[in-house]
Amino acid sequence: MSDATAPAPRRIRMTVIGPILALVLLVIAGALMNPNFLGWDNVTNVLARSAFIGIIAVGMTFVITAGGLDLSVGSMAAFIAGLMILVMNSLVPSMGAGIPVILIGMAVALLAGLAAGLLNGILITRLGIEAFIVTLGSMGIYRSLVTWLADGGTLSLDFTLRSLYQPVYYGGVFGITWPIIVFAVVVVIGEVVMRSTAFGRHCAAIGSNEQVAKYSSVRVDRVRLMTYAALGLLVGIATIMYVPRLGSASSATGMLWELEAIAAVIIGGTVLKGGFGRVWGTVIGVLILTLIGNLLNLTDFVSPYLNGAIQGAIIVLAVVLQREGKAR
Amino acid sequence: MKHFVSGLAIAAALAAPALAQDGETKVIGVSIPAATHGWAGGMNYFAQATVDRLEETYPQLDFVLATASDPAKQVNDIEDMVATRNIDALVVLPFESEPLTGPVQNVKASGAWITVVDRGLSQEGIEDLYVAGDNPGFGRVSGEYMASALPEGGKIVVLRGIPTTIDNERVEGFQAAIEGKNIEILGMEHGDWNRDKAFTVMQDFLSKYPQIDAVWASDDDMAVGVLGAIEAAGRKDIKFVLGGAGMKEMVKRTMDGDAMIPANVTYPPAMIATAIEITAVGLVSQAPVSGDFIIGSVLVTPENAETYYYPDSPF
Numbered sequence: 001m002s003d004a005t006a007p008a009p010r011r012i013r014m015t016v017i018g019p020i021l022a023l024v025l026l027v028i029a030g031a032l033m034n035p036n037f038l039g040w041d042n043v044t045n046v047l048a049r050s051a052f053i054g055i056i057a058v059g060m061t062f063v064i065t066a067g068g069l070d071l072s073v074g075s076m077a078a079f080i081a082g083l084m085i086l087v088m089n090s091l092v093p094s095m096g097a098g099i100p101v102i103l104i105g106m107a108v109a110l111l112a113g114l115a116a117g118l119l120n121g122i123l124i125t126r127l128g129i130e131a132f133i134v135t136l137g138s139m140g141i142y143r144s145l146v147t148w149l150a151d152g153g154t155l156s157l158d159f160t161l162r163s164l165y166q167p168v169y170y171g172g173v174f175g176i177t178w179p180i181i182v183f184a185v186v187v188v189i190g191e192v193v194m195r196s197t198a199f200g201r202h203c204a205a206i207g208s209n210e211q212v213a214k215y216s217s218v219r220v221d222r223v224r225l226m227t228y229a230a231l232g233l234l235v236g237i238a239t240i241m242y243v244p245r246l247g248s249a250s251s252a253t254g255m256l257w258e259l260e261a262i263a264a265v266i267i268g269g270t271v272l273k274g275g276f277g278r279v280w281g282t283v284i285g286v287l288i289l290t291l292i293g294n295l296l297n298l299t300d301f302v303s304p305y306l307n308g309a310i311q312g313a314i315i316v317l318a319v320v321l322q323r324e325g326k327a328r
Numbered sequence: 329m330k331h332f333v334s335g336l337a338i339a340a341a342l343a344a345p346a347l348a349q350d351g352e353t354k355v356i357g358v359s360i361p362a363a364t365h366g367w368a369g370g371m372n373y374f375a376q377a378t379v380d381r382l383e384e385t386y387p388q389l390d391f392v393l394a395t396a397s398d399p400a401k402q403v404n405d406i407e408d409m410v411a412t413r414n415i416d417a418l419v420v421l422p423f424e425s426e427p428l429t430g431p432v433q434n435v436k437a438s439g440a441w442i443t444v445v446d447r448g449l450s451q452e453g454i455e456d457l458y459v460a461g462d463n464p465g466f467g468r469v470s471g472e473y474m475a476s477a478l479p480e481g482g483k484i485v486v487l488r489g490i491p492t493t494i495d496n497e498r499v500e501g502f503q504a505a506i507e508g509k510n511i512e513i514l515g516m517e518h519g520d521w522n523r524d525k526a527f528t529v530m531q532d533f534l535s536k537y538p539q540i541d542a543v544w545a546s547d548d549d550m551a552v553g554v555l556g557a558i559e560a561a562g563r564k565d566i567k568f569v570l571g572g573a574g575m576k577e578m579v580k581r582t583m584d585g586d587a588m589i590p591a592n593v594t595y596p597p598a599m600i601a602t603a604i605e606i607t608a609v610g611l612v613s614q615a616p617v618s619g620d621f622i623i624g625s626v627l628v629t630p631e632n633a634e635t636y637y638y639p640d641s642p643f
Contacts, residue, residue: 152363153642
């Protein structure tokens with residue numbers, strides 16, 4: 001940023017352009033390396049597989065903007081998936097394998113997600129325990145619970161139910177699958193809430209200075225609690241999309257989703273300390289993360305042993321690109 | 329205070345059996361990784377089932393079973409077993425070879441019998457008994473099947489496990505077995521023995537290669553993900569998927585004659601049962617049991633699948 005002719009406006013733009021630039025570079029690199037990269041199938045694959053982390057990351061954007069953190073989302077998703085499968089399987093004998101059972105399963109997922117999110121939120125706001133500690137604890141609890149529910153193995157959805165439920169992941173309208181549609185809807189709602197509602201502004205206010213927010217008559221605890229509850233609900237929605245894909249849940253489900261979601265949020269330009277959040281940035285972050293994995297699979301460019309290193313380097317690079325403008 | 333008292337009561341109840349029995353009682357410690365994936369889940373199940381069975385059979389034996397979610401926890405478990413239960417024998421499936429070698433050596437120094445399962449320690453001569461699966465053999469049997477199922481040759485993709493010695497040995501065995509059989513490996517990627525990862529990797533393989541004749545998923549959890557991806561893409565060029573390890577759902581499909589899952593290659597999680605049983609025999613009888621016990625990997629086909637189908641196991 002030594003360019004003397006570039007005053008303030010350009011600096012601000014860099015924080016905006018950083019993640020987009022990284023994404024565009026990745027897409028160009030991908031298109032050059034493999035002709036199938038921009039094919040319809042590959043594009044829908046990438047978008048659909050981004051949906052789980054993406055839906056969760058939108059919720060995470062609000063939590064982080066309000067100065068919080070949630071490490072439990074990956075285990076929570078695994079637990080909800082396990083619970084959902086158990087409930088649906090147990091209803092098959094009495095209700096038969098039909099749409100009502102699937103609807104009940106979905107309701108269970110949403111309720112369980114909401115309850116889990118509220119529990120995290122209440123422990124954090126009412127008891128005043130650090131978010132890091134509370135969610136570290138619940139991460140372990142949910143991970144153990146799903147292992148216990150599955151008896152150490154894998155919970156599989158009843159076969160007839162599975163084929164009935166599968167369209168929720170694989171089906172869609174006009175060739176666009178449901179996970180992509182739901183992801184898009186969640187993003188649009190998230191963006192509107194963050195930008196144009198009191199709730200979004202309160203999140204940012206709390207994250208940048210809790211005391212000032214309190215004196216400005218923002219109901220700090222309530223807003224915080226709502227961010228965790230919303231995140232829990234979104235985890236429930238993501239799980240509803242996840243279960244029909246392979247129809248199973250095990251202790252390996254949702255492994256490290258929390259870190260991917262947090263990384264996506266930060267790559268997207270939301271400040272980890274809170275105070276500023278950008279929902280569309282989070283979407284870019286999620287796409288960058290998924291694309292890296294996709295690209296590495298589509299090319300034989302680097303040894304698969306180095307996948308993690310490449311991902312790490314790109315994450316850091318994307319954040320450096322943003323800081324360029326801000327730091328000086 | 330109430331909690332403290334009930335805590336004492338529990339401690340007393342736990343200690344009571346050990347005190348009540350005579351000096352002849354021998355304690356076997358079993359330390360295994362927690363059920364973090366399907367295979368380990370099966371292994372946990374067989375460990376528990378074997379301990380229950382043996383406690384019934386041999387009243388003079390006592391068992392301590394501990395599952396660890398990481399190597400450090402496993403080291404603590406083993407130290408606790410020695411310190412608080414004074415174990416006479418240790419059956420251990422090391423989480424990782426390096427960090428467990430020292431602690432197990434200490435147990436050996438205390439005079440206990442050591443049985444090591446599946447993953448060898450990084451120093452030789454510590455264990456009295458070594459029970460393990462045959463990883464190069466697992467790859468070889470898979471490769472031989474692949475060669476016989478594609479007599480004309482063909483193009484395949486390979487999903488590998490978590491980058492470890494186990495995975496390397498399997499892949500080397502596989503490659504050696506298909507050498508000169510006109511089978512071309514289009515691509516190999518790590519699916520980490522994980523369904524979701526395998527699903528993603530297979531989707532990308534399908535985008536990358538227009539013609540794939542068969543898939544060596546090398547593990548049944550990965551085979552589930554691979555099948556999901558193939559089904560979703562609606563591709564008809566893939567003739568079959570060869571998994572491995574003998575997950576019950578997959579063995580069932582082979583048994584029922586599913587053309588996509590024509591075979592399986594065993595790598596039985598029940599090897600922990602073999603290890604505990606032999607260790608127990610060594611403690612209660614005069615039979616010599618030291619040495620190596622390598623459990624071969626067997627090809628499961630529709631004809632013999634029934635023998636390898638364990639409906640009660642979680643794996």
